[in-house]
Amino acid sequence: QVQLQQWGAGLLKPSETLSLTCAVYGGSFSGYYWSWIRQPPGKGLEWIGEINHSGSTNYNPSLKSRVSISVDTSQNQFSLKLSSVTAADTAVYYCARGRIAPAAPVKGSTRFDPWGQGTLVTVSS
Amino acid sequence: QSALTQPASVSGSPGQSITISCTGTSSDVGSYNLVSWYQQHPGKAPKLMIYEGNKRPSGVSNRFSGSKSGNTASLTISGLQADDEADYYCCSYAGSSRVFGGGTKLTVL
Numbered sequence: 211q212v213q214l215q216q217w218g219a220g221l222l223k224p225s226e227t228l229s230l231t232c233a234v235y236g237g238s239f240s241g242y243y244w245s246w247i248r249q250p251p252g253k254g255l256e257w258i259g260e261i262n263h264s265g266s267t268n269y270n271p272s273l274k275s276r277v278s279i280s281v282d283t284s285q286n287q288f289s290l291k292l293s294s295v296t297a298a299d300t301a302v303y304y305c306a307r308g309r310i311a312p313a314a315p316v317k318g319s320t321r322f323d324p325w326g327q328g329t330l331v332t333v334s335s
Numbered sequence: 336q337s338a339l340t341q342p343a344s345v346s347g348s349p350g351q352s353i354t355i356s357c358t359g360t361s362s363d364v365g366s367y368n369l370v371s372w373y374q375q376h377p378g379k380a381p382k383l384m385i386y387e388g389n390k391r392p393s394g395v396s397n398r399f400s401g402s403k404s405g406n407t408a409s410l411t412i413s414g415l416q417a418d419d420e421a422d423y424y425c426c427s428y429a430g431s432s433r434v435f436g437g438g439t440k441l442t443v444l
Contacts, residue, residue: 254338255373255381255424257433270432271336304380311369311387311428320428321371323383323392 212237214326216305218290222333228292232305232326233285239263243308243319244288246279248301249328256301260308260319261288268318295333302328336363336429339436346442352413355439357425358406365406369428372401372410375438376421384423385410417443 218230232244245260259269261279269277278291292299305326308319340358347353357370364370368388373381383392385401388408398413408427412419420443425436 254437255426255435257426257435268431309386314367314369314387314428316367316369316428316430318428319433320367320369321383321386322373322381322426323386325380325382328380 212307212324214305214307214324216303216326216329218303218329218331220329220331222295222331224296224333224335225294226333228295228299228303228331228333229289230303230305230329230331231287231289233287234307235286237307239283239286241310243268243310244279244281245306245308245319245322246290246303247306247322247325248299248303250298250301258290258292258303297333300331300333302330304328336432336434339364339425339427339434341423341425341436341439343437344440344442346444347412347415348444349415349417351415352411353415353441355410355412355423355425355441357408357410357427357436359408359427359429359434360406363427363429363434364403364408366430367428368403370401370403370408371426372399373424373426374419374421375424381424412441415443419443 243260246258306322372385
């Protein structure tokens with residue numbers, strides 16, 4: 211059964227770069243999109259972006275200018291970098307396995323399962 | 336893209352059925368049968384309950400079902416149980432992005 215374990219710095223100052231990594235255990239790394247999703251305290255979910263094992267990425271247009279997702283297939287890990295953070299980026303960040311819909315003529319993931327445990331990242335001066 | 340629209344809260348008594356709506360646009364929910372639903376208990380990561388509109392992952396109770404009409408998707412939970420009390424989020428494929436709903440808090444009375 212696949213499990214995702216994530217880690218990274220939990221406290222940042224404004225203008226710094228957020229950096230998180232997610233490791234995948236117990237399952238195939240190829241054939242999926244590996245995603246990042248965030249949730250501000252007390253609020254809803256926001257999709258950040260995703261990457262597949264070949265390095266093909268899709269990003270949320272609203273965050274695209276500040277986001278970079280990379281993959282290390284030798285370690286079955288993928289990482290998120292979000293630059294120039296502000297207080298508005300304070301959130302619990304989740305990694306998740308994005309699954310495709312083979313019969314649908316679309317690019318990228320169409321559902322997320324399973325999810326990592328989440329990492330609270332706080333941006334404060 | 337704007338977030339999908341969900342009611343802030345719904346409630347029901349044990350054994351009853353409830354339905355949560357998720358309204359989008361012709362660019363997301365209306366264009367694709369690719370809506371998924373997630374259950375989130377407090378302090379926990381979301382869990383996939385429904386995908387591609389009406390499919391259940393292995394292990395999810397058949398008390399959970401999904402449907403879609405036009406730009407609105409719906410999640411129905413029948414035979415409500417205490418453990419169903421949680422936040423529920425819809426999500427739709429939207430071409431270059433994926434868009435979530437604002438979430439619905441389900442209270443089991």
